[in-house]
Every structure is written in C-alpha cells, then in structure tokens.
Amino acid sequence: MSAQPKVPVRRKRLWRTGAAFAVLIGLAAYLLVQYVTGGPGAPRCTVRAEGDAKGYELSPEQAANAATISAVASSRGLPERARTIALATAMQESGLRNIDFGDRDSVGLFQQRPSQDWGTVKQIMDPVYAAGEFYTHLAKVPGYSRLPLTVAAQKVQRSGYPQAYAKHEVNAARLTGALTGRDGAAMTCTQSRPVNGQAGDVAAVRAKLARDFGPEVLPRTDGAGGRGASGGRGVTVPVRQAGVGTDGGGPKRGWELAMWAMAHSAELRIEQISYAGRTWIAADAGKGWQKKPAGSEESAGRSASDVRIITAQ
Template sequence: MLRRPQRAPVRRKRLIRALVAFVVLLGLAAYLAVQYVTGGPGAPRCTVQPEGGGEPYELSPEQAANAATISAVGLSRGLPERAVTIALATAMQESGLRNIEYGDRDSVGLFQQRPSQDWGTAEEIMDPVYAAGEFYKHLAQIPGYSRLPLTVAAQRVQRSGYPQAYAKHEANATVLTGALTGRAPAALSCAESRPAENAPGGTAQVREKLVREFGPEVLPRTTVAARAAGRTLTVPVTAGAAGTARQRGWQLAAWAVAHASELRIERISYGDRRWTAEESGKGWQQLPGDSRGITPTDVRITTAQ
C-alpha cells in the first residue's frame, strides 16, 4: 500500500515564508510611516530642547506650525498649559499633527473630528483654528480636566476606541507645550527652514494669521509699525493672562519660527536673541551687546517680501 507523501513540512515552510514576508512588509510600512511623519532624511527639521537637557523632540515644519496654532488658540482663550498639553498629545495621536483629509469613517483634520458627530462641517474641521477651538470648547466643559490623567481628559473629548494611546505622547507634548507657551525660552527652533518660494508671505499675512490665532488684542498698534518698517512687523509684548511679558514674548517668537517657512519669515528677534532662515541651523543666536533697536518689549518679524 502506497503512502501519500507527508505535506506538513511543505505547509510549514510556506507558512514560515508567509510570516517572514509579513514581517518584512510590517517593517517597510513602519519605515514609510516614519518617513511620512518626519519628512524623510534631509528634510527641514524643527527641534524642541527639553528643559534641563535630554534628547530633543523633533518634528517637521508642518507639524510645528500646526502645533503652534493649537497652542495659540488655547492661549487666546486664557486656558492653562495643561489644556495645551492635552490638545497637543491628542493631535499627535489622532493625526501626527498633520491636517489630513481622511481618517476612520468620516473623521478628518488634526483631531480627526467627525461631521456626523456634530463637530462641524468637513470644511470647518479642516481649518486648524476651528478644530482646535472645538477641541478646547469640549475640554473646558469637563469638570476638573486639568487634574485628570491626560488619557482620561482626552478620551472624554474624543471618545476614541484606543484611549490609552494618548499616554505615549504626553512627554513630548509637555516639552512642546513648554516651548510654545514661552515657559521654556528659545526652546523651539527650525533648521534648514528657508522661506517657501510659493508661500504668500509678507507682513500682511503674518499679521492676519497672528490676529486669527491669538486674537485681535495681540496687535493693538501694529498697522502703523508694519507700514513704517516695510518688511518688518513689530509686535508689542505685554503681560497678560498667558503669563509674564517675557513669557508672552517667547510665545510669539516660538509661534513665528514654527510658521517661518509657511509665511516666508526670514528673521525673528526678541530680547537679546535672533533667529534667521539663512543661519537656521544655528538656532537662536545671542545678539551683540551694542545692537540697536531691539528691546525686550517687542517681537520683530521680518519677511521675505
């Protein structure tokens, strides 16, 4: 009686090959995801240096600009740093700080908000200022949200299927919050971030975006200053609900460097520090002691046109 050849070893080999192929595909997908989020090798980079030292947090100019918008909207509402941290960690998880036009079911935007769940129209949600405002509006309605664990606060707003995923972003969100709220001066810098050729640029665009994100009180006397200085917009700095005058100045300076490529910003000066697109790899540089026209009470933003 002839026995059929055993096929188990063959099947096992096929299974092993399939598993190996699957692992390779997973690795490739992970690599492509990293390249998508970071912009790939050689791409312009923004870095945030943690207070007290340690490994800097890196992100692309696009991510930095979206993070700066999220922070500015929170500060314009007089919300505490904790609110900004919760919002940033949520956007890191939901979209990688990218304003994407797709997601689970009808989710779109930085926070993956859904038109079908009364977050607004898809067009509204794709506006980062609107999306951030809606997030903060819902967050502020949670009693004691600033004392809750970040995952709990974020989940009560988002109602995600993976609520614990927000926790992994808390450390980076906290570092980024310190830079964008001005608590950590000169902590955010963007390297190789020359002004984009096709960006609108100009002081008018900077002024419009500042007012829209921080509120009209941010520029009480800028129109005259901008006209007199040509390509330089002078933003007065005063203390307020968002902190001391010095902290307010670094909020505005960090916001400007995060939007430098988008708004064709060539130079930013505040206090005794200056950032330039031409020497962006050097970060914020100390100004010479005899520099004139630079005072701690003004942030000066010079555009390419």
C-alpha cells in the same frame, strides 16, 4: 509517486511569497514613518529646554499645527494644562498632521466627526476651528486641569483606546513649555524649503497672528508703519499689552510669540526672528538663537522687548 517532488517546490514558493510579502509590508511601514516624520535629514524642529538631555523632534508641519493649537488656548486665557492635554490628544489622533481621513468620518488634527456635531468637514479641517472646538468641550469637563491627562482627553474624545494618550504626555509637556514661552528659546527649526527666491508676505504673517491669537495680538494702526504695522518685509509684534497673553505681557509672552513665529517660519517664509537680544536667521538656522550685538534693536529704532519678524524677499 511522480507527484511527490512537487510538495517541497510548492513549499519553497509559498515561503518565497511570504518573504516577499513581509518585505513589502516592512517597506510600506518604513515609507509611512518617513512620510509622517519628514524623512531622514529633513528639516526639523527641535524642542529642548535647559537640562533636557533627550529633547523632542518634530517636522515643521507638526510644529506649525502645535503652535496654532497652543495659540488658540492663549487667546482664550486657558492654562498650560489645557494645552498639554490638547497637544497629547492631537499627537495620538493625527500625529499633529491635519489629515483629511480617519476612522469612519473622522478628519483633522483631533479626528473630529461631522456626524457627531463637531462641525462640517471644511470647518474641522481648519486647525483654529478644530482646536477651538476641542477647548470648548474640554472647558465643560469639571476640574479637567486636575484630572489625569488620559481621563480629561477621553471625556472630550470618547476614544476606543483612551490609555493611548498617556504615551504622548511627556512630549506634549515639552511642547507646552516651549510654545507658552515658559522655557524661553527652547525650540529651533530649520526651513522646510529654500527661502531664497521665495518671497514672504507680511500681510499673511499679520493675518495668521490675528487668526491664531485673536485680533488683540496686534494693535490698531493707521497703516502708516506704526508699531505692529507692516514695515517693508517685517512686522513688529508688541509684547506688553494690557490683558493680552498668559503672563500679562512679560518675557514669557515674548517667547510665546517668538516660538509661534519659529514654528510657522517655513509656512510663512519667515527669514529672521528677533526678541530679547536674541535672533534666529533661516539661512543660519543650525546655530539656533544667537545673541545680537548690544544696542542693535535700539539702533534700529525698535524695542528689544518686542518681537520682530522679517519675511524673505
């Protein structure tokens, strides 16, 4: 009889152990969410087109990866639907993060597998390469632009959960509208790190532009500070170039380039972006895209129809 009181004690211990384990699971889940999203109060990029009350938020890292995915499609002359499919796929596969782990040997934005002939790990971990491989496979799908997004994505990915792509379609479409320039100044970002004291590199901006959009994005120069050449802390990206861009070099192309710079602003230490009489300043990012005084571009000897990117000192 003396052993009977031990039963409820054991039950209490089991209950406490179970409760502690549940708390740990909850904490781990919370920390994972904060790691993926950047945490509360962290710098964010917000996509909100006119009339879009809800909008979409993502971290600077996610925005930069999304911008590269979109730019690679632009370099190949692919339609908006291709970008939406690619962005929704990367949202599902990696959360738009260039991760070096996954199911079996899957890595990268699209969780491509070296063992399935997607390339080497080093290649797949390059967002430009990974996006290019996705589009190469997507282009082989007959009529992909007319297929439901889940069907088109699945024909490329061969996922065990093909319907999972559908839940990202709305936000992928929002990103597509911003990153193609269709929705103008639809995205604004805050810096992920303080700019002051951390100099940017114009050469790095130019190299990244050429890698993402292709070398035609910048004209050849003699290095003497011509259009598109580095001039001090800035680079001027011509918008109107024959055969370049999704709309032949009009306003849509200009906003496409400006949104790319916005998405990469933290990574490339970009301090200011100007286009079409609007400007974004990192130190005053909370105000978004502000109207510039009339004639300010002309007074600086530059056209308001070009995109001007200025890096931090």
